[in-house]
Amino acid sequence: RLCHEAESLIDSRLGAGLTIPIDPFLSLLDWFKAYVQALASNATAAPADHLPILHAIEVAQGKHAADAPQPAPQTPPAATSAATTPPKPETSKQAAPPAPAPASSMREANTSDSSLVTCAPQPGTEENLADFLCEAKDHLANSEEALLALDQDRSNNELINTVFRAFHTIKGVAGFMALKPIVALAHSAEYMLDGARSGTISLGRSELDLILASCDMMTRLLGVLEGGKGPSRAEYEALVQKVDLAGAATRGGAGTPPAAVPETSRPTDSTPAGAEASPPPSVPEPSSTVANEETPALAETKPMAKGPAPTAEPDHAAGAKLRKSEQTVKVNTNRMDNLVTMVGELVIAQQMVVQDIAGLENAGPRVQRTLGHMSKMIRDLQEVSMSLRMVNLKATFQKMTRLVRDVSQKAGKQIDIVTEGEDVELDRNVIEAIADPLVHMIRNSCDHGVEPGDERRAAGKNPVGRVTLRAYHAGGSIVIEIADDGRGLRREKLLAKAKAKGIIPADADEATMPDSEVFNLIFLPGFSTAEKVTDISGRGVGMDVV
Numbered sequence: 001r002l003c004h005e006a007e008s009l010i011d012s013r014l015g016a017g018l019t020i021p022i023d024p025f026l027s028l029l030d031w032f033k034a035y036v037q038a039l040a041s042n043a044t045a046a047p048a049d050h051l052p053i054l055h056a057i058e059v060a061q062g063k064h065a066a067d068a069p070q071p072a073p074q075t076p077p078a079a080t081s082a083a084t085t086p087p088k089p090e091t092s093k094q095a096a097p098p099a100p101a102p103a104s105s106m107r108e109a110n111t112s113d114s115s116l117v118t119c120a121p122q123p124g125t126e127e128n129l130a131d132f133l134c135e136a137k138d139h140l141a142n143s144e145e146a147l148l149a150l151d152q153d154r155s156n157n158e159l160i161n162t163v164f165r166a167f168h169t170i171k172g173v174a175g176f177m178a179l180k181p182i183v184a185l186a187h188s189a190e191y192m193l194d195g196a197r198s199g200t201i202s203l204g205r206s207e208l209d210l211i212l213a214s215c216d217m218m219t220r221l222l223g224v225l226e227g228g229k230g231p232s233r234a235e236y237e238a239l240v241q242k243v244d245l246a247g248a249a250t251r252g253g254a255g256t257p258p259a260a261v262p263e264t265s266r267p268t269d270s271t272p273a274g275a276e277a278s279p280p281p282s283v284p285e286p287s288s289t290v291a292n293e294e295t296p297a298l299a300e301t302k303p304m305a306k307g308p309a310p311t312a313e314p315d316h317a318a319g320a321k322l323r324k325s326e327q328t329v330k331v332n333t334n335r336m337d338n339l340v341t342m343v344g345e346l347v348i349a350q351q352m353v354v355q356d357i358a359g360l361e362n363a364g365p366r367v368q369r370t371l372g373h374m375s376k377m378i379r380d381l382q383e384v385s386m387s388l389r390m391v392n393l394k395a396t397f398q399k400m401t402r403l404v405r406d407v408s409q410k411a412g413k414q415i416d417i418v419t420e421g422e423d424v425e426l427d428r429n430v431i432e433a434i435a436d437p438l439v440h441m442i443r444n445s446c447d448h449g450v451e452p453g454d455e456r457r458a459a460g461k462n463p464v465g466r467v468t469l470r471a472y473h474a475g476g477s478i479v480i481e482i483a484d485d486g487r488g489l490r491r492e493k494l495l496a497k498a499k500a501k502g503i504i505p506a507d508a509d510e511a512t513m514p515d516s517e518v519f520n521l522i523f524l525p526g527f528s529t530a531e532k533v534t535d536i537s538g539r540g541v542g543m544d545v546v
Contacts, residue, residue: 002028002050005057012061024056044228117230119221122178129225132173136222139166140215141395147212148401152416154203163211164193170218181236182221188240189214192247201247210243212402336388343378343385350378390425393471393480396435397422400442400469407446414464415450421471424478434480437546441482442467444543448529449486461485490529494521497529 006028013020031053038045121129146162153159171186189211195201217231217239224230354371397419408415450456450465457463468483495513498504498521504513521527522543 002031002054002057005054005061009057009061021060024053024060027053027056042227044223044226046229115233117181117221117233117236118224119179119181119230121225125177128173128177132177133222133225135173136170136218139170140218140222141398142166144212144215144402145398147208147215148398148405150203151205151208151405157197160193160196160203164190164197167193167214179221179225182218185214185218185221185236185240185243188243188247192243195247207246210239210246213239214243339388340385343382347378347382350375387425389427389429391428391431392423392425393431394422396431396438397469397471399435400438403439403442404446404467407443408450408465411447413446413450413452415446415467416464417467417469419469424471424473426478438469438480438482440543440546442469445482445484445486449484449488451486489519489522491515491518493529494518497521497527501527503527 006025009024010020031048031050035045035047038047143163143166146159146166150156150159150163167186167190171183171190174182174186192201192207192211196203196207201207217236220228220231230236354375357367357371401417401419404415404417445467446465450467451459451461453463456465466485469481470483471478471480473479495504495510495518498518499506499508503521503524522529523546527543
């Protein structure tokens, strides 16, 4: 929001021919530098209070009087210094919890500040925290992929089972570690998904939005365990209540699901080794939770909605494309770099040996065969070590799928995304470098390229737009291609905008300008054909970043 308002201030001042005030931007830069430094040491560090800077920018825009600052919400004293000193979970001192919510006592977060949700592992389980965080993030990534596929194929029960098992596993291990906020949220989502599995809940767009929001909230709660600032208690409880109501209302009742049970009575695949079991409280679990978790075959044969089961169509059903992830092992990048370096030195040493023996007069055929075999093995080792940094584009494409869904909802459009070539591999550093340009190009396709539904109907098109994201090998290179079925670039509009901004002379002969020159105008800084500025587009920054 700060950057958006700063952009608006610059744009309005330059458009009116006024000077740009320096003080608000100096304060913004100082705040931003401090926050970036904090993020360098802690990826979930909380920013310092930004409201005074925001107020100063809005005053410069004329939105507020200079002598009437907006009252800042009450925040804990530690929040103002969070940018320089990452917060740490407090486990020694806990404030008295507020009155329990009607839904369940499990809604109470283990917190030292009633305005924020925090949680810490139970003493004696800290050694399992790193493994839990790693596994939970993988489960959430798989859940998001399955949910996005469910958005295209609502009848795929296996996708529902995938998300259900992910939340069930997270809840089980979190219960063992006494991470109450995570257990409560996972239990609510699990209860709702259990209704979808049994056919009592129909997963529509709003229900999928709630589960996706639960994944996002769960990610923030995991960030708390890594030393970050937790979400607001009100936001957390509001989400849990919405999920509870969505799960209960569709079952014919207006209540809330039964209280969550910490899964410590029986071991699961993700339960840390050596964990001791404890008897669970006598509170009911969601129907068929354990049976379906341990015997997924039964879940597949469990009756869903009335009527014949839908026929699987791999060419059309998005859920059928959901592939099982390969088994992977997370390796420290420093170790991987050291391995690549040592293999490179080994190749150099091998070449030196070959050259030395080649100069010997008595080097026989046997020695030559041995050297040839060794050379082949070293080449293979070098290829394998170099491939360790290669990762496929599946995770990146999945993020773009979520981006299209969110942007299309915000823009009031219906847009589907088709991805091809998810198995294409690139160096991890290259993937990180192209992530931001991909975001800007996808956002532009959704906002500028694909027309609103009524315009598409008037033009005889399908009201649902389509964005295609594909990767493929071509001529020794890897090509990443983005296409949409929208109206495309409009030459006359680009030329009119360029003349209005003084980029080309007003009397320039448009007919002599080639299309390539006109279309390349979109890459100029500050050039945009958007009718109005929004938080999606309109600044002329996106394609400039590309």
